[in-house]
Amino acid sequence: MPPTVADITAHLQPLMGDRLQQVQLKDNGIVALTLSLPAVPATERDRLIDRCKKTVLALPEIRDVWVRVNAPAVADPVPTDSRQPVPGVRHIIAVSSGKGGVGKSTVAVNLAVSLADQGFQVGILDADIYGPNVPVMLGMDLAKVAVIKNERGEDVVKPAFNYGVKMLSMAFLIERDQPVTWRGPMLNGMIRQFLYQAAWGTLDYLIVDMPPGTGDAQLTLVQAVPLAGAIIVTTPQNVSLLDARKGLKMFQNLGLPVLGIVENMSYFIPPDRPDRQYDIFGSGGGSKTALELEVPLLGCIPLEIQLREGGDRGVPIVLSHPTSASAQALRQIAQRIAHTV
Template identity: 45%
Template sequence: MTSEQIKEHLKQVKYPGFSRDIVSFGLVRSAALVDGTAKVSLAITTSDPKVPLHLKKEVDHCLRALPGVKDTIIDVAVTATRAPATPANQPGATAAGARTIRHAVAIGSGKGGVGKSTFAVNLACALAQLLAAQGRPGRVGLMDCDIYGPSVPLMMGLDGRPEIEGEGADAMLVPMERHGVKVMSMGFLVDDDTPVVWRGPMIMKTVQQFVQNVKWGELDVLLVDLPPGTGDAQLSLVQTLPLDGAIIVTTPQPAATNVARKGGLMFQKVNVPLLGVAENMSYFLDPAGGQHEVFGSGGGIITAEKLGTTLLGRVPLITAIREGGDAGRPVVVQAPDSAAGQTFRTIADALLHRLAQPVPPRM
């Protein structure tokens, strides 16, 4: 019996307080069957002495059900941690992950296919660069709420599973980090070949957990990459996390701008300020520097005017943006001085200035 076969069987063992198994959480470091003895090594982070004992018992029970297993040796390496206590009457006590977030901004589009996630990834990296230059590194987060099609892990060059700190109701997921951005995505929690077939309540619960049960730490800006549409994920986010504003991403043609405008109206209806419109794939930039408006022109500024907000910028349609996303090195990181890199940094700078301005109180 191979190590992978043993790990597959261990997927029956759930981490206490979670529906996720210990294998998908990345807690199983090694597994082997030697002369009838199953040897498994676990590495967990917890301050509760009951958790390693519970897991050891469950793993032993699971392994002994395998054919050919006569005995078990289970090693559990524990890194102790202590979750900070939160008084029950403290503001935000039910949203531990959100208390240290200074500004939360949603990235929406209304429809798919406009490059919203690509925009969100590059904007996050541009914000991280600007804040690092100000002496504030590691202060940007990116929450991928595109439950059905999470592409942020690929574009950020991240894989694997997030670590867990604490246990039971106090357990917190630790976001992964790359390019100076802290990232949490549904893509970290499901296998690549596993489609997410969920109804609304499950989507809402996941969005709530991404806000309340993720150890974001001190953030200046948390960007939230929303799925297309104006449904469960969007409404759940608004109800769970106080948003400082939203950015609408569109391409120039009416087929995109008409839907993007509806997405913007949705945010206005739930009293979320619009921080601006970004026009993606605005023009094709050929090697000679010529601009070709493949998808028409003017859609971004028209959408911004109809929504009563501003056009933050026009992102060109160039191969380097796509290549950077596929390689896990966004164009802002790989080619910061390129036309696209400079555009994203300009938009990031404009966003920081908009967030620094006082906004009217919400009704």
């Protein structure tokens, strides 16, 4: 007995969820599937198609499977009135996370340095009002923020510069003992100043280290900055992934492209036992979430002692230990971004 459409659907549903749009049973044991696969990389798409085919072909009396993939539905764009482009800046990319401490700044900084290393003009805007630590990670002196006159005689903020990256940070404006609750309302004004009254010059990429979470601070920023897209950083833990999903939904609801997910602290290789690998925070969460939410998994970064040390010392790992596993993963993520945006 050949399977019915309901049988085939039942086999594919656990694999595809609502990405399975239609199942048709043709003559001669041929099954035609229609899938909806928005925004997944080609390799991932091919893998899914392959799995669907294999699953159906394993059923009795099925001779062939045809797969058609439908184009993604495009979300409504965000109104652009308050988000005029920043003159001279080509692409603004947000690095975001559902919660703090997952490595958002580490990824932002190493991404910026890698892109600069590839020959791009790069800036980084540290907009994390809760913990603006980009200056430390880039080995920059906090005191050195200068106000200069531009060619029209207006006062503009001059970014700090190190490792080929220009940088402005909320840390320049926030007093250390100022409560975070006071910072929120100031955020919009500060961001606008750092975007539009700063001497960024010509930039291919401006990376924005966003405040963590999906609260007001994030929303204010997303609405103030003309973003090309967002990168979501998460660890493989369930709690962290749950927050990452929320963040992703927020960007998608605003019609902003999510460029992909970066899974940080994916696994730990002990320096004295390089043959071992420990999944400290669980494993595979990032790729599962990426698949489920139909965005690319940009890369997985292992937990490495040198990565933390580099952050504390102000030398990003892509420069201090370029051959380490995490540096390689970070560089690859930068290459993917440069290909996509």
